[in-house]
Amino acid sequence: MEKSEPKKFVVPIGPQHPALKEPGHFEFEVDGEIVTGATARFGYVHRGIEKGAETRSWIQAMYLLERVCGICSHVHATAFALGAEKLAKVTVPPRAQAIRVLVGELERLHSHMLWLGVAVHEAGFDTLFMYSWRDREIVMDLLEGLTGNRVNYSANVLGGVKIDVDDKQRDDILKGLEVLEQRAQYYLKVVTTDETFLGRTRGIGTMTYEQAELLGAVGPTGRASGVKRDVRVEAPYAAYPDFPVNLITDTRGDLEARFVVRIKELFEAIRIIREILDKMPTGEIQTKMPRRVPEGETISRVEAPRGELLYYIRSAGGDKPDRVKVRTPSLCNWGSVLTTAVGHKLADMPMILSGIDPCFSCNDRAAIIRRPDQPAQAWDWESLRLHGIEYYKR
Amino acid sequence: MLPLLRGLLTTLKSMAEKPTTVSYPEQKRPVSARFRGRHVLNRYENGLEKCIGCALCAAACPADAIFVEAAENTDEKRFSPGERYASTYEINMLRCIFCGFCEDACPTEAIVLEDNYELSFTDRKQAIYTKEMLLNPVPAQGKPTPQQVEPGVFTRSVPEMKDPTD
Ligand code: SF4
Ligand code: SF4
DSSP: OOOOOOOOEEEEEOSSOSSOSSOOEEEEEEETTEEEEEEEEOOTTOOOHHHHHHTSOHHHHHHHHHTTOSSSHHHHHHHHHHHHHHHHTOOOOHHHHHHHHHHHHHHHHHHHHHHHHHHHHHTTOHHHHHHHHHHHHHHHHHHHHHHSOSSSOOOEETTEESOOOOHHHHHHHHHHHHHHHHHHHHHHHHHHHOHHHHHHHTTSSOOOHHHHHHHTOOHHHHHTTTOOOOHHHHSOOTTTTTSOOOOOOOSSOSHHHHHHHHHHHHHHHHHHHHHHHHTOOOSOSBOOOOSSOOSEEEEEEEEETTEEEEEEEEEOSSSSEEEEEEEOHHHHHHHHHHHHHTTSBGGGHHHHHHHTOOOSTTTOSOOOOOOTTSOOOOOOHHHHHHHHHHHHHO | OHHHHHHHHHHHHHHHSOOOOOOTTTSOOOOOTTOOOSEEEOBOTTSOBSOOOOOHHHHHOTTOOEEEEEEEOOSSSBSSSSSEEEEEEEEETTTOOOOOHHHHHOTTOOEEEOSOOOOOOSSGGGGEEOHHHHBOOOOTTOOOSSBOOOTTSSOOSSOOOSOTTO
């Protein structure tokens, strides 16, 4: 009798799936319970922001790009503003740079605490999820008091910042940090000592240093594998030269290490915020930015909560950017998920996925759909616009 | 035994704590002074509208959410100081990204993002807020617009600033 090839068993997950609240499609090849291969497909939330930025003036594009991500919005605006200011050769006053960093670090606090909640929720540890999200409200309130909104703060303008920090806000922030620091101590204790929880994280999703370098892992994901990479340390921008950051790394590379690195980054962010509030430079918070930016191109790198965020900005000398390219940290880290997934149980997949702190919408920059029976479609701006209008009439 | 008791103590302690949840919508959280919610169009003390229909906000808006159409003021039918007023003023709240740039662009501080965050609609048409919905009520000392005024009083459309650094 002829023997047939053993067929692969594929478990499709997503795009709408129970683990994460954002759309992404994964296919896990399994042998019993064990995953033997993984592929990912994205592009479900592509919004054409890069193209949209080309049709708006420099400052409008900044507000638009701030909406790339709802969690780390301030870093996007900062990256764009720093790049545009570099092109226009505008020097931003030190107080404005310090406020940028201040908001950026508060945002890191909120982002890491949000991630902590989501990740422990994937592990089924809902008590810690509720705790960390409750405590996250403290930093959300601080951000609301400082900038006006809980997300998409619009704290930046080109040439400085819009908001100033007064004494009352300073005291509020210091008071909030006090509580947060205590809570972070508690989280660190829980994630390193709780037996049940360690069963889900210790030795799971381990990525060695070599793998991390090879796959180009960035941010806390890479740092948990011992990759010494942090834009704030390597190429300090804004006010980071005056307020140096201590690099936080771990060598184990498993999920536990990622928890530890991120929670230790909470302490580091708290330390930086305190230092900034203590030594806040005085002076202006804005300078004048020309409406037209001279011709040229630049790369602007900042450290988002998830890792290195890269902006390529090109100006043709007009009042609109000629090209803006965004490369977000989540995109760099997918390789590590797909590699470390192999060999683990299917039930560990949600944890491994959320271990890199994935952000799908900031990931989806360009989607090219190739079908074997059709040539790739190319749409120009005008026909795409008309298509959009027609689509929404229905 | 000891860890169990410690766990129970945590439960006991949290029973005495004040709940963190707010029972919205009966109970509302206060928003911060800098909060950017739904826009309002302001009026002067005397009831005249601050908006002069210059459409600077519409030009500034990154989301193309504002539509302004201006018409001429006369001293018999005066809506705002100066030559012109906004006869149509619409904001599409589905397009608006609440960045607050319109506020920065406005020369008369007519448009301000205020505290209301309860925006929900059942179709796209309802998301367009018209001038009537956005305008603040007439203040106690003021008269409703259009007003009949003495000629030559309200010639300046942009008020003189008290403190130019403000
Ligand atoms: S807040 Fe921003 S998006 Fe909304 S109307 Fe004003 S400028 Fe436009
Ligand atoms: S709200 Fe301000 S910027 Fe907009 S049209 Fe009126 S006066 Fe001009």
